[in-house]
Amino acid sequence: MNESEPQPAARLTAAETGNLLKLATYASVATALVLILAKLVAWLMTGSVSVLASLVDSAMDAGASLINLFAVRWSLMPPDAEHRFGHGKAEALAALGQATFIAGSALFLGLQALDRLIHPQPVVEIGVGLFVIGFAMAATLGLLAIQHYVIRRTSSTAIRADALHYGTDLATNGATLLALTLASAGWSGFDPLLGLAIGVYILYSAAQIGREAIQLLMDHELPEPQRRHITELARAVPMVRGVHDLRTRQSGQSLIIQLHLELDDQLPLLAAHRIADETEARIREHYPNSDILIHQDPVDMYEQRRGRDQQSSE
Incomplete structure (x- = not known):
């Protein structure tokens, strides 16, 4: 077989696959909940739109991750008399639900950023915001390491969608970090602009996830x-x-x-x-x-x- 051909997939038992998928979903939910609490404190202390953007994104992550958790458990159920091909499409439905959550968070964030552009407010307690966002990026990197390991072993669509929007979190948190750094230098006007840019990027990610989910639900051919x-x-x-x-x-x-x-x-x-x-x-x-x-x-x-x-x- 030449190098351009797909390589054989590693064999996993159904139990091993199920355990890996559950590990990824539990880690996703736990990470999202921890980051919501940390970012809520940071937003209340700083009043930063960029921190709010990151908070809203984490809240949507938690909702999407919960959908993923239940959908993955459902997709692992064996075929029965009414679902002779199994319940695998639950993963694609979860990915489509994630896309909806993510798109909603992007629109909400855009409205908040536009309001802050019209009614500027100073960013305070910047050091707290920088610490929390740095912690969020470290936690997200740890979760992505787990998710990509599971994706390599299982090729799960739902986990891939989850990893994609946590990947956008890194960009979101990076932009937030930049906004807070600029605010500490006296350029707080960049805060809502970067918040708006983050919203556009999140919306683009939602479109990607939704497209892949729809392709799977429509029984798209393999590559x-x-x-x-x-x-x-x-x-x-x-x-x-x-x-x-x-x-x-x-x-x-x-x-x-x-x-x-x-x-x-x-x-x-x-x-x-x-x-x-x-x-x-x-x-x-x-x-x-x-x-x-x-x-x-x-x-x-x-x-x-x-x-x-x-x-x-x-």
């Missing part, structure tokens, strides 16, 4: 390199003459893969079944968390049907 890799794996199985009608999507931790194998017309059913099983095993070796459905087609019959379809389309 083309992965689709090509799956096709190559199937074609490499001995006696497979061709592959067509590959359909893929992601649902939480599971990949849904459906494809048709082209086999010799006179191949016994038992042999065709064995080839399909071998194809499924090869694909699952590289994509362990996958639900695979394979249909076998006689190659000559498929070629005849494809020829008729081409003629009818001309």
Whole structure:
């Protein structure tokens, strides 16, 4: 396999995956609650719009992280009679909920910044604000380290969305730190301007998260390199003459893969079944968390049907 192809995913049991996802969600909620308390004290003492921006962002983080916590627990539930493909889309729903929270925080922040531009107020107790924002950045970096570890092991959409908006927190806190530093030098007018800039950036992040969640809910195909890799794996199985009608999507931790194998017309059913099983095993070796459905087609019959379809389309 060349370097451009996707590498095999590390195998995790369902219990290991669940524990990692729960670790990330619990750490997210705990971090958000601690930062809300710290930033609330800092805002009450400084009156800074930039600190308020960071506080509002953390409040939205807490709400989004709670949604994530419940959605991830739901997504880990096994398939049942009413949800035969499992509950994986709960992760995408959580990401969409996060995008809504984040967009709301950006709009609220924009209104506060505009009000402060119209009615300027001095920033006080700047040292407290600087300390709290520095603490917030350190805590966020620790959480992101946990989240990115979990993402590497599980590829969770919900955790990726959570990590994206905590990544914007670093930018938010960095801009807040700059605003407070400028205010300490007597340039407090930059405080609402940076608060407004933070709001625009948060809104942009919300759009990114929402777009990815909608793509997953709409059963968007896997990226083309992965689709090509799956096709190559199937074609490499001995006696497979061709592959067509590959359909893929992601649902939480599971990949849904459906494809048709082209086999010799006179191949016994038992042999065709064995080839399909071998194809499924090869694909699952590289994509362990996958639900695979394979249909076998006689190659000559498929070629005849494809020829008729081409003629009818001309």
